Amino acid sequence: MSAALDEALIVFGNWRLRHAEPSPEEARRLRVQRVRARQGARAAQADCRGAHALVAHCVEAAWQPVAPGRQEPCQSHNVDPDWMPLAHVDIRGGLVHLRHLVDRADRHVTHFIAPPLQVAPFAPGLLYERLWQAFQANHLQTSNYECHYAVHAAPGDMHVAIDTAAPLDVLALGDAWLDELAAGTEAESAVDFVAQIGDELQHCSHDNVLCRVLPNLGHRHGWANAALFSRKRRAQVLEPLGEFNTLLRQDGDAAWTERRDSDRPYGTAVEVDLAQHVDLPLQPVARWRRTGASSGCESLETGNLFSVGFHRAQPVSPAGSPAVAPVFHCVIAYLRTRGEGSAALVAREQAALREKVVRFLQRRGLHAAADDQGLARVYERISEGVAHR
DSSP states (O other): OOOOOEEEEEEEEOHHHHTTOOOOGGGOEEEEEEEEEEEOSSEEEEOOOEEEEEEEEEETTEEEEOOGGGOOEEEEOSSOSSSEEEEEEEEETTEEEEEEEEEEEOSSOEEEEOOSSOOOOBOGGGHHHHHHHHHHHTHHHHHOGGGTEEOOSOOOEEEEEEEOSSOOOHHHHHHHHHHHHHHOOOTTOSSOEEEOTTOOOEEEEEEEEEEEEOOOTTOOEEEEEEEOOOOOOGGGTTSOEEEEEEEEESSTTSOOEEEEEEEEEOOSOHHHHHHHHHTSOEEEEEEEEEEEEEEEEEETTTOEEEEEEEEEEEEOOOTTSOOOOOEEEEEEEEEEEESOOOHHHHHHHHHHHHHHHHHHHHHTTOEEEEOTTTHHHHHHHHHHHHHTO
């Protein structure tokens, strides 16, 4: 599916219908307009601002189509309590086919998702009644994502290495990526990805302690890292908690195995606490700071949700020592899926998303390439930079 905008029939009406609430008689009216939208099997997005051709009115059970030659533009918005976008429909063979229900709306865009509980085609005069029933039947899934999400693949990150000698602002890069998703004009992409409304850009900035695993009886090689941040509750806000990670393999050709343990207590000697936790001999390598900007995106066709994060790893130099060049990279992570799916489909779309990120970075004049070594490469480059300062 391409990222092209196609004409869609969008139903507008009172916001009470979205929540399947009883509505006063004057609110039981709908209008159908032609709006250009990005469409897929699982979701659709449209910017409903502006004047769009009016196709029909519906007042309770009275369907009032407008003749093709008299379909005058009518002003609409993404957020309007009296006339908010409610659904995306098709009209074929004299019947209405309900394709998507509104999920979230912001001032600049409206996001629709395919109803988990499908609605059979119906006569146009039943539009208000069937919409009310659809919102009522799908209320739990569309209002509480945990009831609609499923995880179809083991968590696994894909990485993109970014080589640049010039200063790179990862927050600005994250903003530019969101603009790329919003534009939706890349012809090379076979999958249409859109940003998650309301969760556009998330910023992270925290210290880390990196150690190399020394020779041991288990013949495990690799890295251990303490990320000094926590998903702690307010009652624990003053407690020193971090995320302890290991990236290990048995020999030089084996696949890396990553393990993350959150909210681990640590003291002034973080390296000692990390070694005790992972039960491995460690050699301190560097203290470094991660700065990142990440955002969620969704495949309109499958409902697969991913996170794309641009990161800067900056080794901390002791006072009086020369600065070490930062390491830049991008992480593409699978989060979950709206409804049914498969691990093979997740892997295919995650790879397509990584290629889209690579093309985006290359168009900005950056040397970027897929990197199957992932975090191991990042840690190795941090170690090399510290060794050569």
